[in-house]
Amino acid sequence: MKITKITNKNGNTVYRSQIYLGTDVITGKKVKATITASTQKELKRLARQRQETFNLNGQTVHKIIKADTFKELSALWFDTYKPTVKPQTYKCTRCVFNKHILPRLGDVKLIKINTPFCQDFVNKVSASGYKEYKSVIAFVKRVLQYAVSLQLIPFNPILNTIIPKVRRNTHxxxxxxxxxxxxxxxxxxxxxxxxxxxxxxxxxxxYKILLATGLRINEALALTWSDIDLDKSTVTVNKTLIGDTGKVGTPKSQSAYRTISIDKKTVLMLRLYKNRQAQFFKEIGFTSRAVFATGRTEYGTRPNTQKRLDKHLESAGLGRFTFHAFRHTHASLLLNAGISYKELQHRLGHSNISMTLDIYSHLSKDKEKEAVTFYEKALNSL
Structure with missing residues (x-):
């Protein structure tokens, strides 16, 4: 096996060889393969692997997958990724690629993506200010590993990079x-x-049910009257809207399935609203079991409801915020009232308590002062 040593412009050395695999039993043509690796030992290992693969496949080439650039590679990866996740997750991943990955890597040829190149990418993404930069790096790692499995590149160059520790101003x-x-x-x-x-x-x-339950906006908009037991004063979450599509899907995680209690004032409000809704729908000839059906569509959508919220906030003399603020406010009010983090985790549908602690571990000023009072009482009881 003839091995050629190649030194790139940036000083990196790779080894390349063209090997003969055999004669394709279907086409009768001789099959050759070009292999590139960072060391001669790795090159010989890949050559043996390629030969074994050719023999295992019945000494024929079924399909040659080509991808010259990272964008072409990511398109192939998305084809395998899409069936494994929910539509909203797929959509969010697409957004991450379009905003943070493809503008930097899309047109780069795979043969140019080596460890120094990846380290430069990692450094820039880490310093970009995007708080989910580690997710960006993880996606790139998965795509490049997919390229390795397709034998488009000999190894995953991003595995040898060092992710900088980004220090953020906590205040x-x-x-x-x-x-x-x-x-x-x-x-x-x-x-x-x-x-x-x-x-x-x-x-x-x-707005009031969001304050009373801490539901995510798409969980609230997906509620049907069968999910609300007004006699037992409970709300059950077993579905959610998928993004802004107006379609219903399963909750984002198993822990998001939950039944939570609501107060008597909220129950009374829901009884009055249910009667008013039934009367209104009868007048306009509309039928729906959705709690927040609009009278035109089965489910309301977040963009439209956010527009109305913006107008109400302006009229109320309050600054703009999104629906997630209701969720955080619910958590804040309960924590200041003395609820445990474990119970709050259940009400919010978090998959683990560390998520709850990470988001809500900061106490309000009133609660912090209350902690001092407890300390004083403890001292006095000694």
Missing amino acids: AQQKAKHLTQEEVKQLLDYLDSLPPTYANQYDTTL
Whole structure:
């Protein structure tokens, strides 16, 4: 086997060889393969592997998969990735690639992607300020490993890179957005002062149930009346809207399936809203069991409901926030009232308690002062 030593412009050395695999039993043509590796030992190992693969396949080449650039490779990877995840996860992954990966790597040829190149990519992504930079690196690692399995590259060059430890200013880092008690009161007072139209009752019920349960907005919009037991004062989460499609899917994780209790005031509000909805739908000739059906579609969508929320916040004299702020506010109110993190984990549908602790471990000023009071009581009891 003739081995050629090649030194690239950047000083990196690779070894390349063209080997003869045999005669294809189907086409009758001689089959050769070009192999490249970082060491001669690795080159010989890959040559043996390629020969064994050719023999195991019945001494024929079934299909040659080609991908010259990272963009072409990622397209092949997405074909295998899509059936393994939920549509919303696939959509989010696509967004990550389009925004953070393909602009940097898309047009780069696979033969140019070596360890120094990957280290430079890792450094730049880490310094970009994108807080999920490790996920970006992990996706690139998976795609390149897929290339190895397709024998498009000899090894995964990003495996030998070092991920920089990014130090962030914890004081400047934005905490989970939640409303203060004063802001909650201001919002509730505003909602109670609205004219008693069905649209206002729809919005008020949605906002108050989000505050009372901590549901994700798409979990709330997917609720049907069969999910709410007004006699037992419970709400069961067993589905969610898929992104902004208006279609229903399964919750994001097994722990997201849950049944939580609600207070008597919220139960009364839901009873009144249910009766008003039935009357309104009868008037317009619409039928639906969805709690937040719009009267035109079975389920409301987040973009439309966010637009209405923006208008209400402006009228209430409050700054803009997204629906997730209701979830954080629910958690904040319960923590300050003394709920345990384990119970909060269940109500929010987190897969593990570390997620709950990471997001909500910061105490409010009132709770922090309360901690001092407990300490003083403990000392006095000695």
